Amino acid sequence: MSKTRIAAIDVGNDSIKALFGKADFEINIPNVMARDTEDRPVIGIEELNENDPLDGIHIKVHSPALKENNVIYRVGNLATKSDHATELDLGSSKSEEDQTLVLLFATLALDAVREENGPSFKKTNQVIEANYTLGTGLPLREVKEGKDVGYRSQLLSSVHQVEFLVTPKYQGLKVNIKFDEVKVYPEGFAAYINLVMDRDLNIINRDLIDKRILIQDIGGLSTDIAVIKNRKVDDDKAQGFNIGVSESLEAIREEIRTKHGVELDSRRDVVEIITKKNDRNHIMVKGSRTSVHDITDRILLELAKKQYRHLRNIWQKNSQTEICYFVGGGAMVLKDYLKALNNSLDGYNIDFFEDEKESIWMMANAYYKLISDFNRKKQKEVEFTQTEKKSVKS
Ligand SMILES: Nc1ncnc2c1ncn2[C@@H]1O[C@H](COP(=O)(O)OP(=O)(O)OP(=O)(O)O)[C@@H](O)[C@H]1O
Ligand SMILES: [Mg+2]
Incomplete structure (x- = not known):
């Protein structure tokens, strides 16, 4: 056998x-x-x-x-x-x-x-x-x-x-x-487990385990918000939305194509352009370095606003929440926009993972x-x- x-x-x-x-x-x-x-x-x-x-x-x-x-x-x-x-x-x-x-x-x-x-x-x-x-x-x-x-x-x-x-x-x-x-x-329950337990399911985060937390996982096509209370995912309160970053990445790709005549292979190329360390938000057009910041800023801010509205909605229904973690690749892409919105709006206690591998490999x-x-x-x-x-x- x-x-x-x-x-x-x-x-x-x-x-x-x-x-x-x-x-x-x-x-x-x-x-x-x-x-x-x-x-x-x-x-x-x-x-x-x-x-x-x-x-x-x-x-x-x-x-x-x-x-x-x-x-x-x-x-x-x-x-x-x-x-x-x-x-x-x-x-x-x-x-x-x-x-x-x-x-x-x-x-x-x-x-x-x-x-x-x-x-x-x-x-x-x-x-x-x-x-x-x-x-x-x-x-x-x-x-x-x-x-x-x-x-x-x-x-x-x-x-x-x-x-x-x-x-x-x-x-x-x-x-x-x-x-x-x-x-x-x-997926939401899994994210919580990963936050509080190690590979032998020993508790690694005592501080967090009994808190009321939200986990907003922004993926390619979907966003899940898990509500955690008493060490359990509250099934009735958890919500999933048919919205992720793919659509926005596609929109950016399309606008770069019509405006600059540059054809990018996939959404992944767009991610590369908006997250790369050097020369972020720039592409080469016929050999000239060209900014696409106007395009990416407008489209990503729009998406961040939608994501923020979902957060606000869930937080209102769970007023005793102590912290919300943003995870998934979408959290990496929208991090700066969400932080800026939060600073000028409600000022919730929100957090992100610095390490992209932790954020993306969470599940x-x-x-x-x-x-x-x-x-x-x-x-x-x-x-x-x-x-x-x-x-x-x-
Ligand atoms: N290293 C990265 N930095 C920034 N963004 C990334 C990175 N890797 C992937 N992304 C982008 O983040 C988005 C979501 O990635 P993620 O891996 O979280 O989605 P997924 O889990 O595959 O999708 P879903 O959760 O909807 O099923 C993708 O559109 C992807 O292009
Ligand atoms: Mg995912």
């Missing part, structure tokens, strides 16, 4: 963040995919052996959980270059999109095929049998609608196959993914803590029943 491997995966609308095993491996890929009608043109042997597989994810996916089966996709960076790439759209439900599953399976397969995992998984011919214990999450809104139940059971109930086509290093390999256990956590880290703890407890139970059986026999 092959062993089970821990996987903690945050399928963000913008990018997938994943941690594996003893946190010995992590993956971050953009949540972009493109259908491929024909096989990718054959590439040279060197390219196949030496390039980074993550830059050439080209796969065929088979799973009863998918609406469309046996479709060939380019995923991540490779898809960005395609002219019919799909990034998830506003109003879509993560739990109901094939894209969520394709990215999830691709991520798992990319862990499973690594040589380092040879000892854990059985491999016959070119097929790897991979067993995972998965911790993942859905936005509060979808969990409140009960969508986590169906999502979990379709993952659990079958084997999902990823076949690597023209992918560096892994061409021709197939991975059969099976889940021993799947836990679907609500993946939380799922990792929760699923590892779950696994440890399960292992103990198994050991306990085995000793029980032995003592009955003897």
